Every structure is written in structure tokens, then in C-alpha cells.
Amino acid sequence: MKDLRQWIQALEHNAPKELIRVKKIVDPNKFEATAVMEKLESKGRFPAVLFEAPKALKGEDHRFKLLMNTFGTFSKMAVALDLPPETPKKQLMEEILKRQDLEKEPAIVAPQNSPVKENTLVGDDLDLNMIPIVRHVEMDGDRYFSPIAVSKNLTTARYNISWNRMMYLDPQHLAIYMSPRHLWTYFAEAEQTHRNLPIAVVLGHHPAFHMTGALLTPLDRDEYKAAGGFLGENIRITPSLSYGDDLYIPADAEIVIEGEIVAGQRTVEGPFGEYTGYTGPQRVSWLFEAKAINFRSDGIIIDIFPCKTEHMNAHLPIEASILRTMREATPNVIDTSWVDSGGPLTIIIRMKKKVEGEPMQAAMAAFTASNFIKIAIVVDEDIDPTNLKQVMWAVSTRVQPETDIQNLKGLQGHVLDPSLRHEIKGSGMIIDATRPLDRPFPRRGLVPEEILRKVSLRDYLDE
Ligand SMILES: Cc1cc2nc3c(=O)[nH]c(=O)nc-3n(C[C@H](O)[C@H](O)[C@H](O)COP(=O)(O)O)c2cc1C
The missing domain is CATH 2.30.110.10 (Electron Transport, Fmn-binding Protein; Chain A)
Incomplete structure (x- = not known):
């Protein structure tokens, strides 16, 4: 037992x-x-x-x-x-x-x-x-x-x-x-x-x-x-x-x-x-x-x-439920970070976007799953959602506020959110920080993968 x-x-x-x-x-x-x-x-x-x-x-x-x-x-x-x-x-x-x-x-x-x-x-x-x-x-x-x-x-x-x-x-x-x-x-x-x-x-x-x-x-x-x-x-x-x-x-x-x-x-x-x-x-x-x-x-x-x-942390089962609801809406959601970075009210969603519109769909599903979510940030698969520096880099470089930020009105807010103006009615924000698929976007500046695999620090540094 x-x-x-x-x-x-x-x-x-x-x-x-x-x-x-x-x-x-x-x-x-x-x-x-x-x-x-x-x-x-x-x-x-x-x-x-x-x-x-x-x-x-x-x-x-x-x-x-x-x-x-x-x-x-x-x-x-x-x-x-x-x-x-x-x-x-x-x-x-x-x-x-x-x-x-x-x-x-x-x-x-x-x-x-x-x-x-x-x-x-x-x-x-x-x-x-x-x-x-x-x-x-x-x-x-x-x-x-x-x-x-x-x-x-x-x-x-x-x-x-x-x-x-x-x-x-x-x-x-x-x-x-x-x-x-x-x-x-x-x-x-x-x-x-x-x-x-x-x-x-x-x-x-x-x-x-x-x-x-x-x-x-x-x-x-x-x-x-x-x-x-x-x-x-x-x-x-x-x-x-x-x-x-x-x-x-x-x-x-x-x-x-x-x-x-x-x-x-x-x-x-x-x-x-x-x-x-x-x-x-x-x-x-x-x-x-x-x-x-x-x-x-x-x-x-x-x-x-x-x-x-x-x-x-004790809310982890709630994060799992939110992840599940999002995967039902779009299977291309990889994982999330909520309790360990954006909590109490912001969730970061990592996905392998296949078509435009999917980030919105995933974020809307998060709002449907739980009123614990006020802000949803969607990132690509190359961003670690638990690493807020990487997340902010994606927000800074992949977001045009005019088109990639959506404000939602009239949602059920979280009663413990000190910024609520109404007893329960609140609002939400979706930041789509994924790269566009419908136009060229610069590649990241990266050292070639095959060279990285070959190079060992031990060969160059006295460590
Ligand atoms: C540590 C912890 C404390 C919580 N305290 C409360 C609380 O005091 N009142 C409340 O309504 N929900 C509280 N919650 C949230 C609910 O327990 C949680 O949303 C749960 O799913 C609600 O269950 P129910 O829908 O079956 O009532 C707390 C959650 C955690 C993890």
C-alpha cells in the first residue's frame, strides 16, 4: 500500500x-x-x-x-x-x-x-x-x-x-x-x-x-x-x-x-x-x-x-492537462513550460509548425484548457521553452507586434491574478514567436554541425 x-x-x-x-x-x-x-x-x-x-x-x-x-x-x-x-x-x-x-x-x-x-x-x-x-x-x-x-x-x-x-x-x-x-x-x-x-x-x-x-x-x-x-x-x-x-x-x-x-x-x-x-x-x-x-x-x-x-510545481498535472488539450487541437505541439518558467500565468509552447495558423490554434487550446493561462508564447522547435533567454530572443527577433500579437477579450480570468480589473472577467494575449513559413526568413548563425561533432575542447585547451 x-x-x-x-x-x-x-x-x-x-x-x-x-x-x-x-x-x-x-x-x-x-x-x-x-x-x-x-x-x-x-x-x-x-x-x-x-x-x-x-x-x-x-x-x-x-x-x-x-x-x-x-x-x-x-x-x-x-x-x-x-x-x-x-x-x-x-x-x-x-x-x-x-x-x-x-x-x-x-x-x-x-x-x-x-x-x-x-x-x-x-x-x-x-x-x-x-x-x-x-x-x-x-x-x-x-x-x-x-x-x-x-x-x-x-x-x-x-x-x-x-x-x-x-x-x-x-x-x-x-x-x-x-x-x-x-x-x-x-x-x-x-x-x-x-x-x-x-x-x-x-x-x-x-x-x-x-x-x-x-x-x-x-x-x-x-x-x-x-x-x-x-x-x-x-x-x-x-x-x-x-x-x-x-x-x-x-x-x-x-x-x-x-x-x-x-x-x-x-x-x-x-x-x-x-x-x-x-x-x-x-x-x-x-x-x-x-x-x-x-x-x-x-x-x-x-x-x-x-x-x-x-x-x-504542484500544478504540474494541470500543465500536463493543458499540453494534452493542445495536442488534441494540433499534434505538432512538442512540449510546454509553465510551472518552471512562465508560471503563474504565462505558458511557453514549443511546436514544430507545419502550416501557418497552428500556433494560434495551440494557444487557443491552452486558454480553453485552463483559466490559469493569461499569456501564451509560441516558439519553434529550436527554442528551449524553459530557457527564458532563448524565449526572449525568439520574441525579439521573430515577432512583429502588429501582426503576431493577438489580444483576446472577455475570457474567464484567474481570480487570484492581482491585475484583474473585474472580479472574474479577464483578457488574454498570444505571442506567435515562430518563424514564418510563407516568406524567406534568415538562418541562424551556427557553426556547421559536422565540425562541432568532430571538435573536442580537450584537443585545444589545457583542461
Ligand atoms: C497547491 C495547490 C493549492 C491550491 N489551492 C486551491 C484553493 O485554495 N482553492 C481552489 O479553488 N483551488 C486551489 N487549487 C487549484 C485546484 O485544486 C485545482 O484547479 C483542481 O483541479 C480543482 O479541482 P476541482 O475542479 O476538481 O474542484 C490549488 C492547486 C494547488 C496545486
Whole structure:
């Protein structure tokens, strides 16, 4: 069975430099955990950091562990998908594309065979302050979880898995932020009939399970089945304490809070240091009421530092989905760079253009696939999309703004984009930086390939 502990072992075995254990007590409520992560990132270091003694406001400091930078590098994500740590991003994307279509039926297991049920607390015994919750940046409204929400559609019984940040309110309440996607739709449907929506808040599981939270699946696809396909084995699930068979929770998770998003109520949430790198405003968000908690002894919380590299990296499955939609529109798209260069809102698309118009088609498909994209830059196959110097050279030398830049109006913007003038309506830009096919274009100044192959630096330099 795959769980977070198995991934940590695999990482320590295959890529020991990718994990650091911190034994010293750290207070995540006083920005100490994010200060450590900030210092590492400023030195260009992105190891996963397992804080073994994070302080909670209540209870012992060693009850839970805190894991940050789980998605800090593609190597760690490769290990999550059973690939060698040195797997290049391009191959990782192809693996994600392969896995995102697979499905495996979830396996229902009894509570007594579910590690997550090792400890349970309900009702007044439940105080969320027993869990170390991270305060990330100075303006944050309070401490935040970066959990995966598992929800079940009250009509279709289909399960959804999504990342949704949650802010601490009081010992049994959190505020949840939902942009208008699947979970938001489930809740809107429940609220129309004055019903609360039960959800399971998963604070730690195998990273491949968390990656399922960023798959752009169709609304009617069951995401427990998709999680099984993505993990490469049936995901084990077990009845929840509060809702029994009406809401199954992941049996091999570290910590699961059960509860419901309350119909007819809203709460103030934020400010929040967003993945865009800016502090977003206070918003009117939704109220989550906790009913029970299930946790493994020494349970490990996965936390994402929102303004940093790992948050953008965690969107890699979304980049893979965008790539797929583009390839469906035109098979000549080779690869993309979004999370690792243009993110949060700009994507670079590399293609082997065969006819004029294809770059526009590919870029339009990217906009169709996701409202995370505001600017699309299309380059030829000789440009490495992850190398922004090369990309800017192509933009400088292959673009005539008058004809090669298109502005699109009235798109669904990204609500976290600080430049939006309207609540949700935005615009887009396509820069076609490919060479024209319908008129002569200068060749690049290159040393002949056959000479380059013959010449070795060792023959000419004392190195
Ligand atoms: C680390 C991370 C955090 C995210 N946080 C949120 C969030 O707080 N609210 C939200 O609506 N989407 C958030 N997203 C995006 C959604 O999880 C993602 O778009 C997902 O596909 C939505 O799933 P759904 O369409 O099934 O609801 C986050 C994504 C990542 C990778």
C-alpha cells in the first residue's frame, strides 16, 4: 500500500539529498517553518524538509510532523511516480499524461485495517489547535492548512479530489476557499436544497494522491478511481466516523478531518499569500465545521508554502492537462513550460509548425484548457521553452507586434491574478514567436554541425 511514509523511505533511498530532517523544535505559528524554507530557497536549495517537532498551540510538540517542499523539485515528483529521481521534466509530463487516463476501483477496507483510524476524536474532544498549523507570510489572516478536500456529489455519488486552502477560525471551524470549479459546483448544488456538503480534509498522503488534486478531470469522472490509476494501485478507502458509507475517507492517509461545508453561511477568509507571490485580499469564503478527526500516531502534515516554487510545481498535472488539450487541437505541439518558467500565468509552447495558423490554434487550446493561462508564447522547435533567454530572443527577433500579437477579450480570468480589473472577467494575449513559413526568413548563425561533432575542447585547451 502506498502512503506518505513509503514515499519518504523511497526518497531517502533513491535521492538522500532530497530530504532533510529537522529535530529541533520549530514554531510554525511564528513563521519559523517558512523562514527556514525561505532561507533554503534563497540559496537555490529545494529539499523536502521534515520538521519532526513542530509546535502546536495545544498538546505536545512531537505529536505530529510537518513536511514542506514535498513538490520542491521534479525529482521528488518523479519518485512519487516510481521513476528515477533524475527523470527529465519532459518524461515526467508524459508519465503524468499516461497515468491521468488510468482508473482503478477503490478498495473498501474495514476501519480496524485502516492506519488513519489509529486515533480518533469526535465532538468537543476535537480541538484543531492540537495540530501544528502554519502561518506562512506576514499579512496572512491566520494559520492555514494546504489540504486535499475529498467530496462526494450528493446526487451522482461521484467523488472529487481537489486542493483547497483552509484558514483556522476556532477549535472546530475553518474557512475554505473554492474557486468556481468542481468542489464549488458540488457545494452550490447542495446549498440549493439547503443541505451541507460533507467533506474529508486530508492533511497528508502519498504525494501522487495529492497530485490527483490538480488533475483537470471531467465533472463526471470519479476521482477515487482516478487516484487509483494515478497511484498505480487501488486506493484504500474506509467509512468515515461521521457519515459512515456516505463518505469514504482514504484509509492510508496520515490525518483526516471530517466535517461539512455549511449551507447558507459565509465567513471572512484571508488575507493570504497566494501562489502568485502576492498577498491576496480578505474574501467572503465558505465555512467548514469539523465533526471528527482520524490520525496516525506521528501523523505527517503536508504543507505547501504558497508563494514559493513548490506551490507552482504542484500544478504540474494541470500543465500536463493543458499540453494534452493542445495536442488534441494540433499534434505538432512538442512540449510546454509553465510551472518552471512562465508560471503563474504565462505558458511557453514549443511546436514544430507545419502550416501557418497552428500556433494560434495551440494557444487557443491552452486558454480553453485552463483559466490559469493569461499569456501564451509560441516558439519553434529550436527554442528551449524553459530557457527564458532563448524565449526572449525568439520574441525579439521573430515577432512583429502588429501582426503576431493577438489580444483576446472577455475570457474567464484567474481570480487570484492581482491585475484583474473585474472580479472574474479577464483578457488574454498570444505571442506567435515562430518563424514564418510563407516568406524567406534568415538562418541562424551556427557553426556547421559536422565540425562541432568532430571538435573536442580537450584537443585545444589545457583542461
Ligand atoms: C497547491 C495547490 C493549492 C491550491 N489551492 C486551491 C484553493 O485554495 N482553492 C481552489 O479553488 N483551488 C486551489 N487549487 C487549484 C485546484 O485544486 C485545482 O484547479 C483542481 O483541479 C480543482 O479541482 P476541482 O475542479 O476538481 O474542484 C490549488 C492547486 C494547488 C496545486
